[in-house]
Amino acid sequence: MARPSKPLISRAAAVAASIEIIDSEGLEAFSLPRLAKHLGVRAPSLYHHFSDKSEILSAVARQIAGAGPMPRRKPGPDWPEYFVTLSLNLRRSILKHRNAAPILLQYLPRDVLIGTYEETAAFLEASGVPARLHVQILDGMERLTLGAVLTEAMRPPSTKSTIFPNVDPESQPMLARALTENEMTSKQLFEEMIRSFLYGVMRNEDGTE
Template sequence: MARPSKPLISRASAVAASIEIIDSEGLDAFSLPRLAKHLGVRAPSLYHHFSDKSEILAAVARQIAGAGTIPRRKPGPDWPEYFVTLSTNLRRSILKHRNAAPILLQYLPRDLLSRPYEDTARFLEASGVPVHLHVQILDGMERLTLGAVLTEAMRKPSTKNTIFPNVDPETQPLLARALAENEMTSRQLFEEMIRSFLHGVVRNDDVEIEDAHDMSVSAR
């Protein structure tokens, strides 16, 4: 069937409809005929904006991951909190669309995150973070955030006591006790993980600098 001479839908409406289908019916229910039916058009209309299903899914991944808002924070010594907020915003956006987690794993383009990182690198520099740590921080934040969030998205929502599911107090008493003593939600644990990584990067760098200085002094 030939495609219509003029587009009957917009690219944005097709992406939004795709997300609606995946959210409500699951990823297995998504197809081009299902999307066309949802939009009230025939499948050829979709080809005005997308070459195939994979291109639609890539656009869905870009839309979901790009929905996280950029925090407004002045550069300064509390710069790690900028990343905590940035990662938490991305986490919130992705967890709204848990059924789409496999799509993000496969189709999320790295340039979606690297382009705003120019501004983030500028923020780090203005905050006094050494330039030689920027790539380690930016690459580590991307891997850490996406890995943690997508793993969480593919699991059922948890409470403080079910972060590790199916724990048997009889055979796993120490883990059961740890869960009982845990006072952090999944979000709070996520935030502390980000802080630990960032402070650890800077602390390790300070230690290396001190060690190099001590070696230089002892060699004199």
């Protein structure tokens, strides 16, 4: 399809409008005609910035995942806390847009959490983390964080008592007791999961030396 000679809208405005539609009406309501109507233009105007719907959805995924602030990256023994904060920021951004979880699952590039691999590897090196552990940490962080957050985003919001929903105290007494004694929210459980992974990698390394 031919693109108009002059853009009637900006790329950023189209991405923002796409997110508004998906947030308020659901992913199934999103289409190029619906987006064009929301922006007050004709559908061909969108092709000045995007080649197709997939390119728009990819931009939406990047926008949502990149909305959180980047924590300060200071090398040192507490380097895992940088990744914990990074993961919490990503979780916050994604959970603001739960309807977009399927888009993120399909279109989110794997470098969105870590950023530049070379710079992050240099940060780990400067923090005293052996190079043989870098791939385990970088790959593990992406898999663990994105898997946990996108799974949470595709479920209804939970409280401490509904982390495992529909638990019957009579037939599931042990799980019911565990839920009663759990003092952490979903956010706190996520945070401790990330922290346990990172510090666990180093504990395993120390145990082999």
